[in-house]
Amino acid sequence: MTDDNQQATNLLRPHAEQLHAAELEALARTDTGARPPNWRLSPSAVVTYLVGGTAGDGTVITPKYIGPRRIMEVAVATLATDRALLLLGVPGTAKTWVSEHLSAAISGTSTLLVQGTAGTPEEAIRYGWNYARLIAEGPSREALVASPIMTAMAEGKIARLEELTRIPSDVQDALITVLSEKTLPVPELGIEVQAAKGFSLIATANDRDRGVNELSSALRRRFNTVVLPLPATADDEVRIVTQRVESLGRALELPEVPSAADEIRRVVTVFRELRAGVTEDGRNKVKQPSGTLSTAEAISVITHGIAMSAHFGDGVLRPSDVAAGIQGAVVKDPGSDTVIWTEYLEGIVRERKDWSDFYRAARRGLN
Known part of the structure; x- marks a missing residue:
């Protein structure tokens, strides 16, 4: 057992990329499909990882999502374009689960996560500051604290945003420039962070939260919405x-x-x-x-x-x-x-x- 596997077994809830590292490695090693920039797997291999199948070397890939394959194909195809993905559904339809596994398969990490709540500040989406350094040195790159979304933009990875409709509307609007212009300005430093190829955002929202903080039409247009249904049978x-x-x-x-x-x-x-x-x-x-x-x-x-x-x-x-x-x-x-x-x-x-x-x-x- 490798050190990584041993560490994963000692964790209460390993990340998807830790728990299924062997499957992801087998798929990456035998994947012959075309991979979008900065993707670990081809879109078809990502779908195989989600719905289950067999890698090229015979490794059995366990299903992470049990439901229509076409839903996963639409979700993965969205992330291969310049549009963000909104997973919508009632509670318990595996929105967070799918989001995590998509990020693990595409970017190799599912940890670039913003958890949406009524108290989520704009800094969680854009950036914040190390106030000790800010006071001592003034605004600088060293004092800037990147949000998970800023980090994903800089590294060309997938960011995750849970419970989007629970976030206050004015904070939601911070996403519009990120998703439309693929850039995040830092006016205090006179710079901007431009998204590297491979960057995208997966957001989740609860059907029953409509009316809590509904998305503006401007923001909703930036997403391709995929509805995850309850199990059919x-x-x-x-x-x-x-x-x-x-x-x-x-x-x-x-x-x-x-x-x-x-x-x-x-x-x-x-x-x-x-x-x-x-x-x-x-x-x-x-x-x-x-x-x-x-x-x-x-x-x-x-x-x-x-x-x-x-x-x-x-x-x-x-x-x-x-x-x-x-x-x-x-x-x-x-x-x-x-x-x-x-x-x-x-x-x-x-x-x-x-x-x-x-x-x-x-x-x-x-x-």
């Missing part, structure tokens, strides 16, 4: 949850438990039905709770259930291990959501064959 969602739970379990060094397939499918079924407002067979309508019930939350519920089973149970993932986690995901508003959850248990879950253990465990959680 229950089988797709089960596959996503299973893969991510296994990965998280290894990272957290949770004790192994026997196959969790039955409980994963049960959690996915509950989430999909409450999310859609109708049972999987289409026969019964159900009320929708206030929460999003995303795939990411399903992953969290199962991972928590495995921890419960391993540390406080008999080592087998059972309905009682996941019932409390599901209730916590569903009941965000104790008033209305508790009623919806109770009606779902009594009207749907109670009548299902082989769901009696889950029904009793869930009912205990309401008492």
